[in-house]
Amino acid sequence: MDMTMCLKSLLLAIQQHRDCMSTQTTAKLQKQVEELSGLKCDQLLSSGKMLPSECVSGLVEVAGNPNSSPVLVGTIVALLAQLAHDEDSREMLHSSYNLTSTLASVIHQHSATPGEPLVLQCLQVLQKLTYNTRVFHSTNYIHELIAFLMTNIQSHNDDITMPCLGLMANLCRYNHSIQGHIKSLDNVKAFYRTLVNFLAHNSLTVVVFTLSILAGLTLNDKVGEKLFDAKNIHQTFQLVFNIIVNGDGTLTRKYSVDLLVDLLKSPKIADYLTRYEHFSACVSQVMGLLHGKEPDSAAKVLELLLAVCSVSGLRALLCGVVFQPAGPRLRAGLGRRPGAGRDGGPKPEQPGLSLLRWLSGPLESAESCSLKALQLLSELLEEALAGDSVSPCVLSFVEMLLPALLELLKGLRLAQGDAQLRRHCLRITHVTHLLILLCGEDQTRALVSRQVGAQLCLSQVESLLACCQDNSPLTSQPHGSDGDHVQVFAEAVLKTLDLMSKLRGQVKDMETSFYRMLQDQRMVSPFSVALTSHHRDTVQTGLALLVEATPLPDFPSLILGESIAANNAYRQRELELSVKRVAVEEVPPTRSFTLSDSSNSSSKSVNSLIEKIQNGFELQEPGEDVRVSEIIDVYEQKLSALAAKESRLQDLLEAKALALSQADRLIAQNRQQKAQAEAEARQLGSLLKEAARRREQLQAELGSQVQEVERSRADTQELLQHNGRLQQDSLEHQALKGAYNTLLSRFSEAEQQLKDLHTSQASLTKQTDALRRSHEALRLQHEKTVSVLEERESKVKSLQSDLQQRGDDITALREQLKAGEVQAKEKERERRELEETVDMLRKELNKTEQARKDANIRASSLELQKDQVAVKLKQKEDELNKHSAMIAMIHSLSSGKTKNDVNLSL
Numbered sequence: 001m002d003m004t005m006c007l008k009s010l011l012l013a014i015q016q017h018r019d020c021m022s023t024q025t026t027a028k029l030q031k032q033v034e035e036l037s038g039l040k041c042d043q044l045l046s047s048g049k050m051l052p053s054e055c056v057s058g059l060v061e062v063a064g065n066p067n068s069s070p071v072l073v074g075t076i077v078a079l080l081a082q083l084a085h086d087e088d089s090r091e092m093l094h095s096s097y098n099l100t101s102t103l104a105s106v107i108h109q110h111s112a113t114p115g116e117p118l119v120l121q122c123l124q125v126l127q128k129l130t131y132n133t134r135v136f137h138s139t140n141y142i143h144e145l146i147a148f149l150m151t152n153i154q155s156h157n158d159d160i161t162m163p164c165l166g167l168m169a170n171l172c173r174y175n176h177s178i179q180g181h182i183k184s185l186d187n188v189k190a191f192y193r194t195l196v197n198f199l200a201h202n203s204l205t206v207v208v209f210t211l212s213i214l215a216g217l218t219l220n221d222k223v224g225e226k227l228f229d230a231k232n233i234h235q236t237f238q239l240v241f242n243i244i245v246n247g248d249g250t251l252t253r254k255y256s257v258d259l260l261v262d263l264l265k266s267p268k269i270a271d272y273l274t275r276y277e278h279f280s281a282c283v284s285q286v287m288g289l290l291h292g293k294e295p296d297s298a299a300k301v302l303e304l305l306l307a308v309c310s311v312s313g314l315r316a317l318l319c320g321v322v323f324q325p326a327g328p329r330l331r332a333g334l335g336r337r338p339g340a341g342r343d344g345g346p347k348p349e350q351p352g353l354s355l356l357r358w359l360s361g362p363l364e365s366a367e368s369c370s371l372k373a374l375q376l377l378s379e380l381l382e383e384a385l386a387g388d389s390v391s392p393c394v395l396s397f398v399e400m401l402l403p404a405l406l407e408l409l410k411g412l413r414l415a416q417g418d419a420q421l422r423r424h425c426l427r428i429t430h431v432t433h434l435l436i437l438l439c440g441e442d443q444t445r446a447l448v449s450r451q452v453g454a455q456l457c458l459s460q461v462e463s464l465l466a467c468c469q470d471n472s473p474l475t476s477q478p479h480g481s482d483g484d485h486v487q488v489f490a491e492a493v494l495k496t497l498d499l500m501s502k503l504r505g506q507v508k509d510m511e512t513s514f515y516r517m518l519q520d521q522r523m524v525s526p527f528s529v530a531l532t533s534h535h536r537d538t539v540q541t542g543l544a545l546l547v548e549a550t551p552l553p554d555f556p557s558l559i560l561g562e563s564i565a566a567n568n569a570y571r572q573r574e575l576e577l578s579v580k581r582v583a584v585e586e587v588p589p590t591r592s593f594t595l596s597d598s599s600n601s602s603s604k605s606v607n608s609l610i611e612k613i614q615n616g617f618e619l620q621e622p623g624e625d626v627r628v629s630e631i632i633d634v635y636e637q638k639l640s641a642l643a644a645k646e647s648r649l650q651d652l653l654e655a656k657a658l659a660l661s662q663a664d665r666l667i668a669q670n671r672q673q674k675a676q677a678e679a680e681a682r683q684l685g686s687l688l689k690e691a692a693r694r695r696e697q698l699q700a701e702l703g704s705q706v707q708e709v710e711r712s713r714a715d716t717q718e719l720l721q722h723n724g725r726l727q728q729d730s731l732e733h734q735a736l737k738g739a740y741n742t743l744l745s746r747f748s749e750a751e752q753q754l755k756d757l758h759t760s761q762a763s764l765t766k767q768t769d770a771l772r773r774s775h776e777a778l779r780l781q782h783e784k785t786v787s788v789l790e791e792r793e794s795k796v797k798s799l800q801s802d803l804q805q806r807g808d809d810i811t812a813l814r815e816q817l818k819a820g821e822v823q824a825k826e827k828e829r830e831r832r833e834l835e836e837t838v839d840m841l842r843k844e845l846n847k848t849e850q851a852r853k854d855a856n857i858r859a860s861s862l863e864l865q866k867d868q869v870a871v872k873l874k875q876k877e878d879e880l881n882k883h884s885a886m887i888a889m890i891h892s893l894s895s896g897k898t899k900n901d902v903n904l905s906l
Contacts, residue, residue, distance in 0.1 A: 212259045237272075
């Protein structure tokens with residue numbers, strides 16, 4: 001039967017069962033579900049059509065109805081489990097169709113009979129849905145589901161314990177609200193005791209589930225400090241690594257890796273792992289799992305290695321494991337369990353070769369493995385190249401890595417689908433990032449420059465720009481998210497140009513190609529997307545390249561500005577319409593899939609709405625006009641979005657008009673440059689004629705010089721032959737001389753050895769006599785020693801009793817020592833305070849000493865000035881005495897009196 005006809009029949013059966021729930025409608029619906037299960041419906045949810053979404057929503061509604069038949073519900077759950085084959089489908093079933101709460105309600109309805117197959121089936125599907133998915137605390141029936149899980153985990157029924165433990169591990173991971181709810185329950189202590197008892201279970205899967213739950217609930221509590229303390233953590237590491245290597249299957253290995261990743265997020269446990277002595281051996285065995293062909297196991301191993309790289313102390317150790325040469329591995333206590341999987345003991349091989357195989361894998365089957373392998377190599381090579389010198393092992397690995405990386409840059413074809421192009425561009429981004437990282441060191445940059453050519457980078461940028469043209473903002477909505485094709489293509493283009501910028505000085509024609517691509521008008525779209533991106537690295541790369549591009553004469557700066565303004569205007573309009581979009585999406589859960597699918601930025605949504613209007617109405621009853629109104633609302637919403645897109649098209653057309661005007665200016669510049677080139681060509685022609693004339697003159701001179709060289713060559717040949725004969729004679733003479741010296745030295749050595757042997761014979765005879773005498777003396781001494789030993793044994797026993805007493809005394813002294821240490825710490829604190837006080841006083845003393853020195857300097861200068869003043873004063877006194885004598889003489893002459901009668905006072 002055709003898939004469309006089968007879906008229409010299923011939708012009709014769902015509506016009939018909803019209107020009249022009878023045995024006949026139930027049997028008909030079950031038959032339709034079984035027929036759909038027999039068809040290949042892997043891409044049913046990802047098709048984006050309305051009819052499959054209606055059918056899945058109806059099936060979820062029927063499964064959640066308490067009056068539905070358990071057999072019918074089991075068939076529906078089996079079909080939904082078949083649809084949840086990949087991560088995107090599981091996310092859609094969880095978020096858009098609210099399947100998690102529906103299955104929780106089914107389990108709650110049959111909680112009285114937990115061993116029923118329907119309950120086990122729902123638990124298994126829930127475990128698949130909730131893996132790496134956050135379940136909100138407010139989801140319907142979550143509290144009842146948690147109570148059911150805790151009750152059955154403590155029931156010791158092995159058939160239901162394992163799925164309950166797995167589901168509880170999913171709910172407790174990264175979910176603080178559910179963790180807080182479980183911790184607030186009254187029976188949480190009994191639950192903890194049950195989990196601790198499960199750690200001794202004989203099933204490794206049960207042990208891993210239990211450790212995951214305990215890590216989620218108690219890692220930062222007192223219980224977790226006891227479980228994961230320094231005494232137990234090394235045993236936990238050994239157990240987890242052992243489970244990863246020798247686990248029961250992919251599921252156990254997946255949860256073991258998640259557990260170790262969660263533990264590494266604790267700084268204390270990460271520090272414990274850096275001191276784990278068997279870490280290198282354990283990582284070597286874990287990397288042995290990469291030799292297999294299972295993408296799921298390889299993806300989890302790579303996820304674990306990436307988490308290990310996030311710990312700075314472990315990344316260097318991991319580099320030593322990955323880049324070590326091939327050789328036998330150490331076991332280090334990770335012995336194989338009886339009956340363990342075959343993939344636990346791979347053949348010895350360099351771990352880096354396994355990474356090379358996975359990063360070169362096809363994108364269709366192992367996209368996550370390829371990208372994770374590239375990320376891991378980027379982390380490890382960044383660590384390996386951070387030192388002062390690069391080890392030979394790393395250089396040899398880089399030589400093997402480069403051909404594989406260059407092979408990944410090929411194969412981009414525009415005929416591929418959008419999803420395949422997007423995956424390929426993501427890988428190109430990671431590959432170019434790794435090559436840019438290798439260009440940061442001189443030795444590895446030389447290796448890259450020898451293998452990366454300008455033509456390869458140029459063709460890569462041309463192909464990516466063609467992808468940007470086909471997925472330009474004129475036909476796609478630039479949401480700026482990781483899932484947008486334009487964003488991915490722009491990042492790949494900019495990374496490739498950044499690589500060309502790093503190699504432009506080492507690779508021929510790379511600089512010319514780099515500047516030519518920067519001036520290409522098609523670069524406007526990648527620059528516009530990068531500069532308006534919310535990714536910090538993308539913006540920084542775009543700005544760095546923009547700094548190189550803006551000084552260029554033909555760079556379209558105006559067009560870039562118009563494109564950025566158009567993108568910002570479009571985002572503003574999207575923000576204004578977001579209120580209406582949110583209002584449309586807030587429809588009851590049973591119909592939310594229609595509106596969530598209709599919000600996709602593609603004209604296929606409008607076509608699916610038209611198909612729904614044309615084909616879907618045939619299956620509806622006349623009274624169901626509510627769905628028609630919803631479809632009309634969605635259609636009006638799309639029309640408003642198209643109107644916004646039309647206005648944005650107008651803005652971009654204006655930008656194109658501006659680009660045309662700039663193109664005219666470029667044509668004029670090209671004509672001017674062409675005229676200059678013709679003038680330069682004529683000048684080069686005249687220079688070429690002059691060079692030809694000069695060449696003929698040089699050729700004539702060269703002929704004469706060649707004849708002289710021939711004559712010199714003949715003379716040199718004769719001299720070489722004569723020299724060869726002399727060298728042969730000299731070698732024969734040296735050989736004979738060496739043989740004579742050898743025989744002479746051997747003869748002298750033989751004579752000396754004969755004399756030494758005679759001397760040693762005489763000394764050995766004397767030693768034999770001395771040893772005989774000493775033997776008798778030692779026998780007597782032995783008898784004395786035996787008696788002394790018996791006395792010493794009695795003394796040792798008494799000393800042991802004294803030693804026991806001394807041990808007790810030492811214990812008391814240790815207690816006193818602890819008290820003394822406390823006092824010493826107090827004294828140390830006081831000493832530090834006193835030192836600080838002394839430092840302050842020293843600073844003040846230094847200031848005072850400096851002031852004293854300044855005062856002494858001023859005093860000495862004052863003393864000098866005083867001496868100078870005293871000298872001047874004495875001179876003045878002498879002059880004054882002379883003047884006084886003259887005055888007295890004049891006075892005596894004038895008054896007629898004698899000199900003795902003069903009374904002169906100063």
